[in-house]
Amino acid sequence: MRISLGKAFRRGNYMGVYLILVIFIIFLSVMSPSFRSGRNWSNLATRIFPLFIVGLGESFVMLTGGIDISIGAQVSLSAAIASCIMGDSISSIMLGIICPLIGGVLVGLLNGFVVTRFKVAPFIITLGTMVLLQGLTFQIRWMPGGYISKEFADVVLYRLGILPLGPLVSLIIFGFLAIVILGKTPIGRNIYAVGGNEEAARLAGVNTSRVKIFAYVLCSLFCALAGLYEGARMQCADPHVGDPFLMDGIMVATLGGTSLFGGQGSPIGVIGGAIFIASLGNMFNLLDFNTFTQYIIKGFVLVSCILLSHLQVSRRTEISRRQV
Amino acid sequence: MDIAVKKWRFNQLLLVYILMAAFMAISGIFKPEVWVWAVWENVFFWAGILGIVSIGQTAVILTNGIDLSIGAIMIFTIMLSCRLMVGLVERILPVSVFCLLLGAALGFINGLGVAKLKVPPILMTLATSTSVYGLTWLYGGAGGRGRIPMVANNFIMGNLLGIPVVAVFWIVLLILFIFLMHRTTFGRKVYSIGSNPRAASLSGVNVDKIITWVYAISGFLSALAGLFLAFFVVSASMQWVDDYTLPSIGAVILGGTSFVGGKGGIERTIIGVIFWRYLISLMTMVKTTYPLRLMLEGAIIIGLMIVYSGMRRD
Numbered sequence: 001m002r003i004s005l006g007k008a009f010r011r012g013n014y015m016g017v018y019l020i021l022v023i024f025i026i027f028l029s030v031m032s033p034s035f036r037s038g039r040n041w042s043n044l045a046t047r048i049f050p051l052f053i054v055g056l057g058e059s060f061v062m063l064t065g066g067i068d069i070s071i072g073a074q075v076s077l078s079a080a081i082a083s084c085i086m087g088d089s090i091s092s093i094m095l096g097i098i099c100p101l102i103g104g105v106l107v108g109l110l111n112g113f114v115v116t117r118f119k120v121a122p123f124i125i126t127l128g129t130m131v132l133l134q135g136l137t138f139q140i141r142w143m144p145g146g147y148i149s150k151e152f153a154d155v156v157l158y159r160l161g162i163l164p165l166g167p168l169v170s171l172i173i174f175g176f177l178a179i180v181i182l183g184k185t186p187i188g189r190n191i192y193a194v195g196g197n198e199e200a201a202r203l204a205g206v207n208t209s210r211v212k213i214f215a216y217v218l219c220s221l222f223c224a225l226a227g228l229y230e231g232a233r234m235q236c237a238d239p240h241v242g243d244p245f246l247m248d249g250i251m252v253a254t255l256g257g258t259s260l261f262g263g264q265g266s267p268i269g270v271i272g273g274a275i276f277i278a279s280l281g282n283m284f285n286l287l288d289f290n291t292f293t294q295y296i297i298k299g300f301v302l303v304s305c306i307l308l309s310h311l312q313v314s315r316r317t318e319i320s321r322r323q324v
Numbered sequence: 325m326d327i328a329v330k331k332w333r334f335n336q337l338l339l340v341y342i343l344m345a346a347f348m349a350i351s352g353i354f355k356p357e358v359w360v361w362a363v364w365e366n367v368f369f370w371a372g373i374l375g376i377v378s379i380g381q382t383a384v385i386l387t388n389g390i391d392l393s394i395g396a397i398m399i400f401t402i403m404l405s406c407r408l409m410v411g412l413v414e415r416i417l418p419v420s421v422f423c424l425l426l427g428a429a430l431g432f433i434n435g436l437g438v439a440k441l442k443v444p445p446i447l448m449t450l451a452t453s454t455s456v457y458g459l460t461w462l463y464g465g466a467g468g469r470g471r472i473p474m475v476a477n478n479f480i481m482g483n484l485l486g487i488p489v490v491a492v493f494w495i496v497l498l499i500l501f502i503f504l505m506h507r508t509t510f511g512r513k514v515y516s517i518g519s520n521p522r523a524a525s526l527s528g529v530n531v532d533k534i535i536t537w538v539y540a541i542s543g544f545l546s547a548l549a550g551l552f553l554a555f556f557v558v559s560a561s562m563q564w565v566d567d568y569t570l571p572s573i574g575a576v577i578l579g580g581t582s583f584v585g586g587k588g589g590i591e592r593t594i595i596g597v598i599f600w601r602y603l604i605s606l607m608t609m610v611k612t613t614y615p616l617r618l619m620l621e622g623a624i625i626i627g628l629m630i631v632y633s634g635m636r637r638d
Binding site: 067069114118119120121123124125127128129130131132133134135136137138139142246247250260290291292293294295296297298299300302303306307310 | 390437441442443444446447448450451452453454455456457458459460461462570573577583584613614615616617618619620621622623624625626629630633
């Protein structure tokens with residue numbers, strides 16, 4: 001089986017994000033000596049993976065034309081579940097990894113099933129799921145605490161000297177996996193088909209419900225992974241750990257060239273989006289912006305991301321029209 | 325066939341209303357202390373505040389949108405009015421007007437983003453909400469600064485013919501907005517945009533302008549509710565978490581306004597608001613914990629969307 005990266009490269013509007021990213025990083029490196037330091041790069045690299053994985057999940061849902069706004073709550077829930085189960089023995093670590101993942105799959109099935117079976121607007125159903133999961137998280141873990149095994153954290157965040165090998169390798173594995181799923185498997189092709197034109201896909205014999213449910217399940221699974229990662233990074237579970245991921249996940253996906261109306265986007269763009277959002281957070285920390293200024297700026301960045309994606313989409317449609 | 329569909333639709337609405345009534349009756353049997361006027365006075369006081377924001381939310385949802393910035397604008401108004409009034413009676417009026425205009429301006433920004441920049445409403449209002457939260461914390465700080473004059477507090481705690489003043493305000497606004505939505509061209513345009521924006525635009529409705537106005541109204545009403553809440557709490561404290569965005573959406577859904585737009589109305593939301601506040605009062609009475617309350621609210625929204633989903637198949 002030949003895996004062509006070409007398709008993945010052609011399907012997204014990621015040139016914009018990489019251009020902005022390069023300019024942004026050059027700008028930061030010139031302006032700030034502490035940004036250039038190796039230690040900061042390594043710190044930055046550990047922040048990219050959770051943003052990437054959540055943005056990737058969100059981009060799967062957005063490719064089918066939906067949206068999932070329960071992603072943040074899912075991240076918190078997964079960390080909370082893991083922190084309750086995980087001990088020091090191998091079996092309890094395994095259980096602590098598997099249970100949040102199963103929880104993620106169940107949440108994805110719930111979202112996907114309700115959206116497809118009852119034809120309800122995705123944003124309102126996932127808003128309901130978000131509140132439901134927030135309640136569940138607070139029920140499990142009211143205050144930050146719990147225990148995430150040190151051994152598990154060491155594996156996930158494995159560092160070779162200054163190089164954070166663990167997060168980088170996971171990033172590459174999941175990026176590759178996503179490219180293969182979207183480019184080489186029938187369900188991946190169907191995701192693009194459903195997002196491009198659902199009615200046409202249905203008439204062509206695609207089981208649109210199954211495709212959408214698959215996207216929601218994958219999204220929730222990825223959010224659960226991000227929750228485990230964040231838990232491992234902090235060695236405990238905070239019920240608010242996932243809160244920023246709602247905005248960040250959507251920003252990563254839209255900035256990476258995923259269209260809000262479905263059918264366009266590629267994991268390669270999402271990686272660029274994740275690196276950009278991680279560097280933005282890094283910049284905030286280096287410049288010592290407080291959390292609240294960050295909130296204000298992030299609101300603007302979200303709207304700009306969407307405007308950027310609109311521009312790209314309209315240009316893309318123009319080009320494809322000209323080609324026809 | 326057409327009649328059958330209509331009948332089924334009506335029955336679903338009726339089903340939810342009957343379920344609500346049955347729930348109220350059954351909970352009243354198990355918890356007789358619910359049927360005390362003091363409890364209902366409390367319900368109506370809070371229903372007044374929730375009802376005011378729900379008017380705006382209903383109007384926004386009628387145009388196929390959603391407003392997630394309601395809670396943020398309310399908290400912003402509470403903080404701002406406390407800081408600016410600093411207990412001085414002569415400042416009540418100018419600061420109130422300023423807060424209301426600011427709320428309308430924030431709503432206006434939402435509307436511009438949705439109408440002109442074509443940002444999906446959920447993301448536009450989410451972005452505004454996040455920014456306004458940041459602004460609140462940045463300007464207000466963690467502790468409560470400033471306070472509301474007691475005159476305002478006495479005014480808001482007062483009763484008019486036994487009905488809390490907030491509820492009276494709500495009723496007046498309801499009458500005003502039901503008239504606006506059903507008897508003016510503005511209201512008809514809102515409905516026509518909700519049911520078919522393209523048709524509305526082709527028949528000469530300035531869609532962008534109407535949508536911007538609807539969001540501005542929602543922002544204005546959020547600021548008004550925030551102001552009343554500020555009068556009630558007297559001093560700003562950041563413990564006031566966003567308790568209104570989701571309930572306002574829940575009340576609209578409970579009332580039977582559809583998310584496909586153009587179906588439903590402010591008059592339906594009244595029932596949703598009262599039931600939602602009744603539910604919260606009941607939950608407080610039986611000492612439901614906050615997590616459990618959140619779970620219940622989420623479950624209600626999901627369940628209702630499933631029940632009402634039949635309404636959209638036409």
